[in-house]
Amino acid sequence: MPPMTELPVPRPSACPGLLRIVQALDGGICRIKLPGGVLAANQARVIAEAAQHHASGVLELTNRSNLQIRGVRAESEQDLIRALLDASLGPSVADADDVRNLMLSPAAGLDRQQHMDTRPLAEDLLALLQDNRALHALSAKFAIQLDGGESLCMLEHAHDLWLRALPGTPQQLVFGLAGYPTGKPIGMVAATDAVQLVEAMLLTFLECAGPEQSRMRQLLECIPAEELLRRVQARLPTALSPVPANWQRQTPAADAPFGIVAQRQRGLAIVAASAPLGRIDAGQLHAVTELAQRHGDGSLRLTPWQSLLIPNVQIHEADNVLAALRQVGLLTYRAAPLANLIACTGSAGCARGLADTKHDALELAACLQQHGAHPHVHLSGCSRSCAAAHVAPYTLLAVGDGRYQLYERAANVAGFGQPLAPPMNIDQAGAWLAQHHATGRTHA
DSSP: OOOOSSOOOOOOOSSOOSSOOEEETTEEEEEEOOGGGEEEHHHHHHHHHHHHHHSOSEEEEOTTSOEEEEEEOGGGHHHHHHHHHHTTOSOSSGGGGGGOOEEOOTTTTTOTTOSSOOHHHHHHHHHHHHHOGGGGGSOTTOOEEEEOOOSSOOOSSOEEEEEEEOSSSSOEEEEEEEEOTTSOOSEEEEGGGHHHHHHHHHHHHHHHOOTTOOSHHHHHTTSOHHHHHHHHHHHOSSOOBOOOSSOOOOOOOOSOOOEEEEOSSTTEEEEEEEOGGGEEEHHHHHHHHHHHHHHSSSEEEEOTTSEEEEEEEEGGGHHHHHHHHHHHTOBOSTTSGGGGEEEOOGGGTOTTOSSOHHHHHHHHHHHHHHHTOOOOEEEESSTTOTTOSSOOSEEEEEEETTEEEEEEOOTTOOTTOEEOSSOBOHHHHHHHHHHHHHHTOOOO
């Protein structure tokens, strides 16, 4: 993005962006959207230095593979924004920051099981979202997922529009609305026509949606998917294809990657580690960036599990890189209790938080470690569930007075799932989870 004398004024929204710093109890939040979750070494250094000079030095990895700077000081907002824009971390078109919501596998182009390298198509889709000014009217929450069939892929986050690559040539993608790439698609398109399809779909959405329909699921409550597809087809020069009846997306592991993952490129590996409770500090980002330059290609990849990857590491160096990440303070093995916990900012940083979820998550991890239990638990300070875009196996929802309602994810049960026990404090919740998770029981 070229230098500008005056920064653009972002539209009002509760969602942070690079140009729109949203205030929280601990200062401003600046969200940096990373194309494909990829962060170059020079950009990582700029972010780390900006976080130290203009904010608290605390960085958050988000569940959409983006990065947030917390604690931005009011008097430093403009300087922070300019530093990030100068490092090409902003949109190519000034007012397009909100719509750059395209999620890929963090191993796109590297995954041994992929059907398609999604990165070239992703570049074209991001260019579309930025260059077509009509699309800037989309909600800051409107999101697209491009699934190349990778084994390392988050498929539990619902998207407004998703595209899923099929095996074979010529390359084809099925697509669906308001759901997941494991769901039932509504059509199929050649990869060469995918940008046209997305543009037609998004323009049709904006044409049909009312003021209260900012998300695809809301529009589908009023217009059937088949009718929406008919209107989309009218915008396209070629006919969409019917969906194959005999192929299903192989569901990958839902857990965050840890350790060493072999790439499709011979002799190379991804080294994966998790940020404890989704947070790192500026010093840790500097250290990880040094490792990526010394042992990889200088890039980092953020994941929707709030973890990060160093790609293109020589296999014989991977163990040393993993050990160095552990020394930096990142989690490098799945059995670590904190590796299975998600926690929002909580009352320490959010006015809506009914509990100090980060602090309570540390106490919960210590309790679970004593009992050798490793349940996947999401601690949410309120019902908005900001830290997790999917429903975790267990959710502890703060209800006030230091107490939480415990839920278990259950099929055909809306929201967080089925309540398991009366509200309890964090020590009681830890004891309950340690006992019932270890024994395999799921009900009180």
